[in-house]
Amino acid sequence: MDNLEGLFHDTLKDILYAEKKILKALPKMARAAESEELKQAFLTHRDQTQQQVDRLQQVFQTIGKRAQGATCEAINGIIAECDELLEDMTEASPIRDAGLVACAQAVEHYEMARYGTLAAWARTMGNADAMGLLETNLEEEQATDKLLSRLSTRGILPQSKRK
Numbered sequence: 001m002d003n004l005e006g007l008f009h010d011t012l013k014d015i016l017y018a019e020k021k022i023l024k025a026l027p028k029m030a031r032a033a034e035s036e037e038l039k040q041a042f043l044t045h046r047d048q049t050q051q052q053v054d055r056l057q058q059v060f061q062t063i064g065k066r067a068q069g070a071t072c073e074a075i076n077g078i079i080a081e082c083d084e085l086l087e088d089m090t091e092a093s094p095i096r097d098a099g100l101v102a103c104a105q106a107v108e109h110y111e112m113a114r115y116g117t118l119a120a121w122a123r124t125m126g127n128a129d130a131m132g133l134l135e136t137n138l139e140e141e142q143a144t145d146k147l148l149s150r151l152s153t154r155g156i157l158p159q160s161k162r163k
Contacts, residue, residue, distance in 0.1 A: 004121055004124065004125060005063070005125065007121070008063070008118065008121045008122070008125065009063060009065055010070070011114065011117065011118055011121075012056065012059060012060065012063075012065075012118060013068060013069050013070035014069075014070055014072045014114065015056065015072070015111070015114045015115070015118065016053065016056045016057075016060075016067060016068070016069040016070075017069030017070055017071060017072045017075070018069075018072045018074070018075035018110070018111065018114070019049055019052055019053050019056060019111075020053060020069060021072070021075050021076070021079060022049055022075065022079075022107060022111075023046060023049050023050060023053065025079050025082065025107075026042050026043070026045060026046040026049065027042075027043070027046060028086075029042045029082065029100055029103070029104065030042035030043050030046070032086050032092065032096065032100060033092070033096075033097055033100055034092035034093055034094065034096065034097050035094070035097050035151065037151055038097055038100065038101070038151055041144075041147055041148065041151060042104070045104075045144050048140055048144070051140075052137045052140065055133040055134075055136060055137055056133075056137070058129075058133055059118075059122075059129075059130045059133050059134060062127055062129045062130045062133075063127070063130065074110055075107070075110060078103065078106045078107055078110060079103075079107075081103060081106070082100070082103035082104075085099045085100070085103060098152065101148050101151065101152045104144075104148055105145060105148050105149070108141050108142075108144055108145040108148065109145070111137075111141045112138060112141045112142060112145065115134050115135075115137045115138035115141060116138055118130075118134045119131050119134040119135045119138060122134055
């Protein structure tokens with residue numbers, strides 16, 4: 001990787017792997033949530049994540065490369081932490097929901113960092129199509145992060161103080 005195009009391609013493979021890994025984790029997180037709103041947020045984001053994978057595949061097309069992921073140790077670590085939380089907190093509760101939100105927001109922040117970087121690189125390389133697709137994914141991740149914060153501060157955290 002001695003040029004921006006190579007770095008872009010490598011990072012694109014990273015986020016594709018991450019999104020596919022997240023697709024598998026979201027249903028488990030939804031099943032583990034006690035709050036119906038949180039369950040629905042996870043399921044809605046699962047559908048959104050599938051659309052993000054589709055957009056990533058389009059980005060690969062814009063650079064003439066096959067859509068292929070590469071192992072992302074960062075997302076593996078974040079998801080492993082969430083799995084540990086669920087192993088430690090076996091009963092549904094507002095406390096476990098607070099932990100699930102923290103896990104989900106760690107995922108969202110990782111994705112936002114990747115999409116922001118990739119969109120900037122696409123702009124620098126003059127790839128407006130890729131930039132638009134990546135910015136759409138970034139905006140969705142930002143909206144999900146805000147939703148998780150709202151669910152947490154308005155419902156989950158106040159309930160967790162009562163337990």
